[in-house]
Amino acid sequence: MSRVLLVRLDGIGDALVCTPLIAAVRAAGHQLGLALSDRNAEVFAAQTASATHVLERIPWPRHGSTQASRARADAEIAQHGYDVALIASEEPEAYELAAAVPQRVGFTTGWAKPFKSAWIKRRVTRAVRRAATVRGHAQHEAEIMLRLGADLIATPPGRDAATLRPWITGPEAHPERRGIVVQLGRKWNALGIADALLARLMASLCERGARFVAAPAERDGLRAQFPALDIEAPATTRAWIAAIDAAAALVSPDTGAAHLAGMIGVPVVDVFPDAGFDAQTRRWRPWASSSIVVRASEVARAPETLIAQALDAL
Numbered sequence: 339m340s341r342v343l344l345v346r347l348d349g350i351g352d353a354l355v356c357t358p359l360i361a362a363v364r365a366a367g368h369q370l371g372l373a374l375s376d377r378n379a380e381v382f383a384a385q386t387a388s389a390t391h392v393l394e395r396i397p398w399p400r401h402g403s404t405q406a407s408r409a410r411a412d413a414e415i416a417q418h419g420y421d422v423a424l425i426a427s428e429e430p431e432a433y434e435l436a437a438a439v440p441q442r443v444g445f446t447t448g449w450a451k452p453f454k455s456a457w458i459k460r461r462v463t464r465a466v467r468r469a470a471t472v473r474g475h476a477q478h479e480a481e482i483m484l485r486l487g488a489d490l491i492a493t494p495p496g497r498d499a500a501t502l503r504p505w506i507t508g509p510e511a512h513p514e515r516r517g518i519v520v521q522l523g524r525k526w527n528a529l530g531i532a533d534a535l536l537a538r539l540m541a542s543l544c545e546r547g548a549r550f551v552a553a554p555a556e557r558d559g560l561r562a563q564f565p566a567l568d569i570e571a572p573a574t575t576r577a578w579i580a581a582i583d584a585a586a587a588l589v590s591p592d593t594g595a596a597h598l599a600g601m602i603g604v605p606v607v608d609v610f611p612d613a614g615f616d617a618q619t620r621r622w623r624p625w626a627s628s629s630i631v632v633r634a635s636e637v638a639r640a641p642e643t644l645i646a647q648a649l650d651a652l
Contacts, residue, residue, distance in 0.1 A: 340490060343420040345373040345435055347393060347403075347427045350575070350594035353378040355479045356426055357502050357601045358625070360386060362484065362491040363424075364505070371418055373411060373435055375403070380575035381598075383508035389418055393431075402431050411435060424486040425462070433461045443486050464489070480625050499603030499626040506602055507583055515604065518548040518649065519585035521595035522560050522569060529591055529611055529634035531641070533563065539641035540564050543589065546646070551581050551595075587652055589645060591634075592622055600624025605652040607645055609634055628652055 342363055346353045353374060360382070363370055371389040372382065379392040391411040393403035402408075408431070416438055423436035425444035436442050446455040446465040459465050466485050469475045475482060484494050495501050503512075520543055526536055540550070550569045552560050557571040572578040579598060582588055588599040591609045599606045606629040610618050619631045630648040637644050 339367050339369060340421040341369045341371070341419060342487075342490060343371045343373060343415065343418075343423045343436065343439060345423060345425045345427055345432045346378065347373065347375045347395075347429055347432050348378065350378045350381050351597040352426075353381050354506070354594060354597040354601055355625070356483050357382075357505055358480045358495050359424070359426075359483045359487050360505055361495045361502055362493070363487055365493075365495065366491045368490060371415075371420060373415065373432070376407075378575075381579070382505060385508065386505045389414065391415055391435075393435075401429065415439070422490065426483055426486060430457075433458065437461065443489075445486070475621060477621070478623070478625060479621050497626040499601065502626055503602040506598070507579060513580075513584045515584055515586045517585060518543060518546060518587050518589060519582055520548050520550045521582075521588065521590035521593055522550050522552040522564070522567075523556055523591070523593060525591040525593055526609075529609060529637075531634055531638045535638050535641045537564060539637065539645060540567060542642040542646065546649075548589070549581075549585075551578065587649055589649070592618065596624055596629075597622075600627045600629065603627045605629065607632065607648040607652070609637055 346356055370387045372387040373391045376392055376394045391414045393411050394407040396402055396404060420439045422441040423439035425432050425436050442462045443464045444458055444462040445468045446458045448455055448467055468482055544567060550567050552569050552571050554571040557569055560569055572581055582595060582598055582604060583602055585604055587605045588595060589607045590596045596606050596608045605627055606624045608624060608629055608631045610631055612633050612635050615633055623629055623631050630651060632644060632648055
């Protein structure tokens with residue numbers, strides 16, 4: 339048995355695609371620690387890791403973490419004496435956190451980014467090749483993450499939400515899933531769907547009894563954008579997970595909500611941008627739940643009917 343540190347300092351969706359890797363490492367009998375950011379630190383259940391080292395991110399556009407949280411994480415990681423670090427983040431700080439771990443595994447993009455690849459190779463004991471762009475892989479992002487732990491696991495988990503869900507929700511039994519949950523946020527506008535069309539779409543989902551959830555920081559702006567909707571803003575990541583876990587179906591653009599539903603078995607209607615649609619959906623579509631992926635332009639052409647048809651087909 340090895341003491342394994344998984345480093346993932348990115349967003350919630352980026353952490354969630356590591357769930358199959360986490361499940362495989364734990365199933366192989368290894369002890370697991372997680373180095374996460376304050377943006378994704380609550381996404382996994384308490385019993386998933388023996389230790390979670392949380393770094394407080396400095397607000398964008400600056401990079402890195404606060405000095406105090408970095409010092410605390412460094413001390414905790416040294417105390418735990420990890421044998422292997424799996425570095426799933428691209429940020430330099432992720433490699434610095436793992437520097438004292440004897441075996442360090444990270445991604446490199448080869449000649450696509452030669453200087454960065456050379457920098458990474460000096461900081462890892464095993465480099466795993468991955469493409470520099472979304473079009474460069476035929477694999478799902480979760481499968482790419484699994485390659486980090488290839489030396490530690492015997493059998494990767496299948497796309498089985500029943501196996502993956504407990505690492506996120508904990509040992510709680512399945513809730514009685516009912517109704518539709520819609521994840522609201524800025525990404526709907528980023529898809530290029532005009533506000534008037536979005537309003538029509540949300541009104542049609544409201545007529546189907548949908549519930550609407552949003553991040554607390556976005557709630558006031560979304561309430562102004564959609565004054566007729568009752569928009570919930572779960573105060574914690576755990577409350578947000580519970581809200582989606584209780585849904586019979588989720589409607590979302592390609593966000594952390596879609597990745598969450600895809601790992602815990604909630605069916606998803608997932609809206610992707612038209613640009614690079616085939617590559618994006620191949621790599622980022624929901625992993626272990628039934629799903630229908632649709633183009634944003636198709637939603638714009640028929641906002642009231644397309645999502646309804648997709649929901650009925652799930």
